[in-house]
Amino acid sequence: MRKLLSLALVAVMLVLLVPAMAGAMTIGVVYKQTGNPFFEAAVKGFQEAADDLGFTLVHNGPADSSNEGQIQIIEGFIQQGVDAIAVSSNDAAGVVPVLQSAMEQGIHVLSWDSAVNPEGRELNVDASVAENIGRVEVKEIAEQIGYEGQIAILSASSTHDNQNTWIGWMQEELKEPEYANMELVTIAYGDDLTDKSYQEMQGLIDSYPDLKGVISPTTVGIAAAANCIQDNGLTGVIKLTGLGLPSEMAEYIKDGVCEGMYLWNPIDLGLCAGYAAYNLVEGFEPVPGATFEAGRLGTITILADANGNPFTIVGDPFRFTAENIDDWKDVY
Amino acid sequence: MKTLRRVFFRWEWLVIGLTVLVYLFFQAKLGDSYTVLKLLDQTRVYVVDIGFMAIGTMMVLILGDIDISVGSTAALSTTVMGVAYNAGEGVPFWAAIALALLTGILCGLVNGLLVVKFKELFPMIITLSTLTIYRGIAYIILKDGSAGGFPGWFSKTLGYGRVLGGVPVMLLCLLAVMPLFYVLLHHTVFGRRLFATGTNITTARYSGIRTDRIKVVVFTINGLLAAVGGVMLLSRTGSVKYNIANGYEMQAIAVAVLSGASTSGGKGSVVGVLLSLILLTCLKNGLMIAYNDSFILNLAIGVLLIGMVLFPNIYQALRQRRQVKQQQLLSLHS
């Protein structure tokens, strides 16, 4: 039924497109950094939505993951006359004025993956509920280390809002009684740089000889940590989990350095955000409780966060293990 | 003197010619999105903040020195501004801006004094360390947070405001300041001394010019301009994190070089800076919209940077070779 609907939609779009190309809807997607495989996969999702619904997709990200670079790109999209902009921001507050300027000119704005402050967007599409992401990683590492021992967190940058949110939930989870025998010794910051993350991990190994587990909720960090653990011959002695890219972590998972890690499907994330953007342009009001169709993902409901701001999620984090990693390592 | 002027004018015509070519190319390719009006608006995004820094950098280049800490100076100045505005009851907005400018002046002053006191060190190395230190201080002040919440008009009017049907307010600020520097450089004694110091520092010193003082003043002005550029940038982002304006020093140098300033000193013009800013707006904006790829944009800028200096050199070398050959023929015949 849904497929028929989208087919009909596409047909109508095509009919409208043939005489007047100028009427085509264009949606601009901005991500944190260009050339990043996670975002390349997300773009695949957006493209899928674009193909389903018949809008034109333009996308770009700064080469240096800077806020200023993103502002330039957004201004470029405004200049090209896009109908909606979907942003995964490097700086939640720094990108607000330009997005407000866009909204004043009638462009719809939503954020995805890395949220923008509420005053700069109409809707936020999260991959999963932040709370779930934080809690599930603590549960995973606890199970791996047998619910006792020292653990550490290897994060990205202390300026990343989503990192701090997840870490906050991890610390909340650790307050639960079943983790009484576990201790979070420190949080290290690898700044999403491979060499710095490696050095920080080495520092953890050298500073905390009783370290049993590491959570690294950043794809660069978890890969560097896995590399470091293996280089030190501590596979299986220090357990590892976090958020990782299947293609990057495939070898380490197979070697047993990491028994289980999480990530969500960026393709689905892009697809959902693409549909959301399209619907916003079509007049959809993102109030809590409202729903919209997202192709093969089904019906998506708008939720409200602690401050009443509308957001939605795609699903739950997906667990990668040695059994299923081969299915995913060539996907993203 | 006349030959010098001829070289100057040739460079500037080159820039203008390129600008026209670039504009026509992208106009044909992109149509409606790429109009003079839209480009005018985009100057906010590409060139106003850099423009202020570029004027300062160009002046330092005239001296024959270099300053790669302008981005960090801007970062520290805007950090001070943000924190001062938000601290406790908060200082009045005008005081916050004044503090930012003061910070810029201080940073530039420190750079200048270090350059003058430690002459053995290339300014590149000194400003390389102040680059890290200034940004480090900004990080100590702000840590991982951000400071924002400025009065609405700051972003609305300065960052995104337009007057006269499309001319950005920011651009007007830059254009208002440029004539001042033009006069300063080309029609004052200070400017003369500046060029003299850059052309040949020993001769200048023997002529009684206090080269040390001139250097310190120029670096201080550069710091001030970097702070102004930072404030302009801040009006567009609305909030400051310690990593604001990262990498801006290289962009400022690129603009200064494209304006005709030579890194060996003695050359530079405000008009050149204006022209290269226009060229860069047209080029960067066109590339951004046509290709939607940040790496390609940088690649094109790199080619432009090298090409703009290389091709005139090759042309010069070929001409000289032809002249020498002619002279050799003449001497053979006589």
Next chain:
Amino acid sequence: MKKERHLQASLTALFSRHREIGLLLILIVLWGVVGLRNPLFLSGDKILFILKDTAPLFVLAAGMMCVLLVGSIDISITGIMALSAMIAAMVMRNSLVVTDTTVITDGVETVVRTKTGLPLMLIVLIAMGIGGLCGAANGAIIAYGKVLPVVTTLGMQYILYGFSHVVSSGQAVYKKDMTDAFVDFTRVDILGINAQTWIMLFCLLLMFLFATYFRAGRHMYAVGSNREAAEMRGINANRTILLAHIIMGVLAGLAGVLFGSHDTKITQDLKMGYEMYVIAACVIGGVSVTGGVGKITAVLLGALVIGVINNGLPMMRLTGDAEFWKKLIQGLLILIAVISNVVLRRMTVRRELKGRKI
């Protein structure tokens, strides 16, 4: 009284003539400071680790020294690394053959996965070759095109990263795309010392011999000190500058492969921003940015200072709040090293002036 002053004078003479001694002292002090905070830092294993970790930085610094000696500079080294490593890695990926063999030991079945492809040496040579080409482009534009080194290499940086992006289509090379030999390259120990350390020592030896005994090496010092005088002696300054940049490029290609093997990852923006560390290593090592002065042994120590700082700071057990000090310390240390450079040189000049008999 005279004896004391004599002793003082000869001490400063020692320090200023042999910068290495001062650097060695700084190293020991740093090592001690971290060691106080975390005794695990003082082990012999850790020293070997730091040596191995600093190897790529030294390789780059050795090349940078050549470039600085002739009075030039190269800010594009990270771009050269990225492009050459990426191309070499993509060639490796294309040649990759993965075989899973089931091995039965003591009745237990395990699957052993081997990845083979092009020989390791070939891949390293490809990277070094491409690096050399990039360096040649730099050198040609600087020497023959008469474009200033800062401008050339700044532009080249953008261009090379741009090519790296286009060539790789944004796709990184991961461990699963690498041959076993490539991965083991930086992990194998020969006679108890890591391969990277051996490469570093080899590089040190080669560079020392080249700079001291080979004509081309001595020419670099000449061109950097006084270009006109060198040319009057018949030295082809342009060719010397070109050679310096080619050496830099080749070494950058090598360093790129070392990084790629160690990180088991090669991305299109490999090591962006790292060039400042390399310049810092050279400056701390006493290489003059205006040309003509520099000793490879001091550069080694300069690189080690940075290596100790980078590896020592994470071990200082600094908790969250103190994290931000790390960023400041690096800038301060460069400034201190650089100022000590100046102070030492001034003392040298003063001493030499005093020693002149009129």
